Amino acid sequence: MDLDILLMTPGPVQLDSEVLLAGARPLRHHRTNDFAPLYSECVSLLKKFFKTNKRLLLTTSSGTGAMETAIANHFHPGEKILSVETGAFGERFTQIAHAFKLNPIPLKYPWGHRAKVEDIAKELDKNPDIKGVTVTFNETSTGVRNDLESIGKFLKNKDVLFITDGVSGIGALPFEMDAWNLDVAISASQKGFLAPPGVGMIALSERAIAKLQAVDCSAYYFNLKHYIKNQDLPIPSYPWTPAISVMFSLHEALKKIERVGIEKIFAHYHNLAEALRTSVKALGLSIFTQPDAVSDVLTVINTPPGIHPKQIVKEVHDSYGVLLAGGQDHLAEKVFRIATIGAIGEREMIGTIGLLELALKKLGYLKDLGVGTTALLKSFSQQ
Template sequence: MQPHLFTPGPVSIPHEIRQRGAAPLVSHRSEPFFSLLEEISARLKRLLRAKEPPVLFPGSGTGALEALAANLIAPGDRVISFSCGAFGDRFREIAGRRGAEVIPADIPWGRGATPDDVKDALARSPDPAVVLFTHNETSTGAVTPLGECIAALPHDGPLVLVDAVSSLGALPCFPEEWGIDGLASCSQKGLLTPPGIAVAALSPRGWARAGSRPCPSYYFDLSLHRRFLEKERPQNPYTPPVTLLCSLAEALRFLEDFGFGKWFRLKARTAETFETACKAMGLPFFVEDPAFRSPAVTAVKVPGGKGKDMKRALEALGVDAAAGQGKEPSLLRVAHYSPGGWPELSLIAGSIYGAGKMCGLDLRPDFSEAAWNCWTREGE
């Protein structure tokens, strides 16, 4: 039986997106591919509200983070790393392996960074060359208010690099409006595409930094990618994942036809309805403050530390969610990327209730009515 995916990547992908990826192959040095790349770039720029062209290359979200570090961080740079979870820690490690002098700014797991956190870190370590943020921390289900945090930095201060791996496509993310100099993401989460495409978006300041010194990596050389994008017909410097790019083009068309703003509101509504169901069952949230809860991923605390047991019970029911990660193994994490709406909400909420009973948890059964009332309330 094909499992129902509620993991924070890969995600359940609509049929028409998968079907576009099954189209006959074309050469990446042909007119059909050049047109495909133009379409993707135009739609991504509208999603990001950006003027600068995004770079797409074979890889994962971690590959996109590596590309930011290779192009925008130099050995010896002082880098303040704001981390509120396992993936913030990963971004920090990538910067350290680049030879940066990394200054940790640890945020308690269970919330995002705040402008006060930024001001405190700058007071302790003034004049950094670079700061690192994670927009949506997948390991905890916490979101950071990036625009507010970046506004707390000095004007024309450090370069701002952002892990948007699990946020792009699922919640508003506007790098040029917010002052982000380097953004990293990928295909298999909010962009509703199979794994395999890394996405990097740079500001004019980011491009100037990238072009000011040689990149130590050919594969991740973003300036090289840009030179190929600026040829008479846009292309990649080496073989790209053509079939995945076909799927990505269809996914972006789907999101834009739906309406980006309307889609973001649907994700927030889906997450709120799921939270209502969990609260009615008696499952507490890892992110206690609703202001920091992600519309893309919800993390619930499983009583008795039975996060992995719940995951196994869900798998027995044909549902795949994610257990905790890093130092929070007792969590169960459920993603809200797919467009399934109420039918999928009913499926995952009912499955969690059933899995909880299988694990011996005392969950309340009246969650369905509470969730339905939230989903159908006036004005939605």
């Protein structure tokens, strides 16, 4: 049977049909009042979900474009930033900082561990000329959720911009841009916001705006001065042609999140993640991420000895039409990842674990079927 592929990946995530169909609407021109209210409503709904009453701008890009926008607009060449690396996406900020001729100081953690406030404090003591700190909110390569609230408390009143990559975290996990003292928070449409890829998001505190006004940005397309000017026009818009169809889908998805209630969605993802973690352990598998750092966005699972993660991903995909994610970088040989965000529920999770069990049996790891699924069912019945 030629089935649609179920995406159990941490982005893009599984989307529902209303959101996908919204993208098929006839286009509206982005410089007219046919489009502007939709643009403005997306911005105001996103501000609610970022928990900010500051400026929020949209880019036409994936998350990396929004990360690049944050770096390109906020620092002069040669300025020092502290780049907290808890995995591949933390490292990406360091690479982007190099590309824009900044002087990034990497603060590296063993993969699977979360960042600690005391280490950030030490680095700031050693380097009083640091002008910004970048931290990944939810590190998708390692399954680590960083404690932005504690870091933000520490950074409050310090003369550094606090920047987060919230690409896989915002919309999926409780997040409070203003209360946690963030200056720049970026995200993208294809993960927690349950829409197709193509829209980047960047929210800015007043001091982030003041700094960008002082920086001679070396990017053109991503120069936020254009974005601010265009958002303030009588017909607010992007500076360039936006991904209009993706915006239609994003609008539909944001209205849905609001209708359901974002807190309920967080609780739903938490229940899925708890059940998944329980069933993984019941299967005799272990979780890669340190227990104090696990996230409800995805679970990173150590592959049993003698089996390559690619074999599991391939078997579940080719035989059953479910896509899991392999490991990134040096974890490519060691782990596979299952997402618990997206337009998914108990139905998809039970299917996924059942099919994973079949795959693990075929690959010679499991003798008896049903242990993981039973644990999952028990966990759901107790929630």
